[in-house]
Amino acid sequence: MASVELSTKINALLQELHHINNEDPSLKSIVFSQWTTMLDLLEKPLKARGHQFVRLDGSMAQNHRQTAIESFNTDPNIKIFLVSMKAGGLGLNLTCASRVFLLDPWWNPATEDQAIDRVHRIQQTRSVIVYRFLIEGSIEVRIRELQEKKRTLAQGALGEVGGDKKKLSLEELK
CATH class of the missing domain: 3.40.50.300 (P-loop containing nucleotide triphosphate hydrolases)
Structure with a gap:
């Protein structure tokens, strides 16, 4: 085999x-x-x-x-x-x-x-x-980037230190 x-x-x-x-x-x-x-x-x-x-x-x-x-x-x-x-x-x-x-x-x-x-x-x-x-150059890297944006946005909404007011596009939230 x-x-x-x-x-x-x-x-x-x-x-x-x-x-x-x-x-x-x-x-x-x-x-x-x-x-x-x-x-x-x-x-x-x-x-x-x-x-x-x-x-x-x-x-x-x-x-x-x-x-x-x-x-x-x-x-x-x-x-x-x-x-x-x-x-x-x-x-x-x-x-x-x-x-x-x-x-x-x-x-x-x-x-x-x-x-x-x-x-x-x-x-x-x-x-x-x-x-x-994560496989470099794959969609996984993009997903990880979106995760970080979401985490930063959530921290900002909760008033946590280091929160950023960057906005995610509607497409990124999907």
């Missing part, structure tokens, strides 16, 4: 996970993607490299979701949690992890913030590091 070449993002993620495991084998990571197909693509190379992981996405029954969450939180051998951004971005407490990977940008920065906040909670005892993967 011919081997399939892995994408740049998957290779970069695998390298980071390898580095993290070498740095501190007790560290756990959460990998968020808005695309379940991206999570599908990750499973085979993770298994091939001996990584134990669990997954949570919108297609899973509630009892299977809960089992995945409990396994990640309690099993010291499961170091990686693959999570669909929409299915796992809210309401979870995953402070056993301290590394967060965002494989693709979501148009709304608050959605990403909520995902990161699954790890960044009061009970967190470790420093949290967030990795964002």
Whole structure:
């Protein structure tokens, strides 16, 4: 059987996970993607490299979701949690992890913030590091720029320091 070449993002993620495991084998990571197909693509190379992981996405029954969450939180051998951004971005407490990977940008920065906040909670005892993967020259870079504009606009509306009164066009808000 011919081997399939892995994408740049998957290779970069695998390298980071390898580095993290070498740095501190007790560290756990959460990998968020808005695309379940991206999570599908990750499973085979993770298994091939001996990584134990669990997954949570919108297609899973509630009892299977809960089992995945409990396994990640309690099993010291499961170091990686693959999570669909929409299915796992809210309401979870995953402070056993301290590394967060965002494989693709979501148009709304608050959605990403909520995902990161699954790890960044009061009970967190470790420093949290967030990795964002963007392909240079792609639409992802433009989405990230729009996220920053939206964040700046929201800060300005809320009167936060550093808020800018730049306006987003109707097209950018869509």
